[in-house]
Amino acid sequence: MPELPEVETIRRDLEPRLAGRRIARVEIALDRVPVLEGIDEATFREGLVGARIEGLDRRGKFLIFELDTGARLIVHLRMTGKLLLDGAPLVGHLRATFTLDDGTTLRFTDMRKFGRLWLVDSLTPLFDKIGPEPLTEGFALEHLAAALLNRKAPVKSVILDQRRIAGIGNIYADEALHRAGIHPSRPADRISDDELAALHRAIRATLTHALQYIVRHPDAHGRPFIVDAYDDRMRLPRKKNAKCPDCGTLLATQKFGGRTSYFCPQCQK
């Protein structure tokens, strides 16, 4: 599932190929599960055809296409959504196709169909509840402290909450907690100042490491590769009988909100 590093590398990959192009055609695949959120197909198409893509932005796990009309096309890939350019082999169900003025096609495909598209005039209703961006210069220790303050919930659940911090999903939450040596079920308000500082460093190190890994290891088409299984962007092998890379202890698992957490019972107290 794409989290901040994956979505950010997709943004960096697509922007130079799409910026400056006009959208010539929009096709939405017929499906029982709608891909458009809060807008009907005719209004969506009308708002996009003829618009020029000025640039691509990102907020949390959302990709934002800035248009010269002032509107924004927003994409959330959720579990299995993909944005495929031109001849890239089709993966999953075709959900929408955007044809640009130079003939480039951008297809939105999705195996599980949780991904969604929006066309909005204002970012406010969608983004005003999203927490700070953990990789920006401005993400200081006190922002993490504020996110955890007075939260009795497990620290894992708090850092997964997009309203507290943007862009962290199940995998990188586990990675960051392992780096920081913090057990995922520890109540957020019981994290010490030293642990908080370690977690702040760990979140940034985890996301930065993943970003650099993805850039260095593109797929066969030179595009960002979305992780489906364990690779070296992660420290914790997410499989049965996997061992802690630091101490060799068997990793333990625990469910939080239906998602499996991996952690080291020895290193994460």
Ligand SMILES: [Zn+2]
């Ligand atoms: Zn360990």
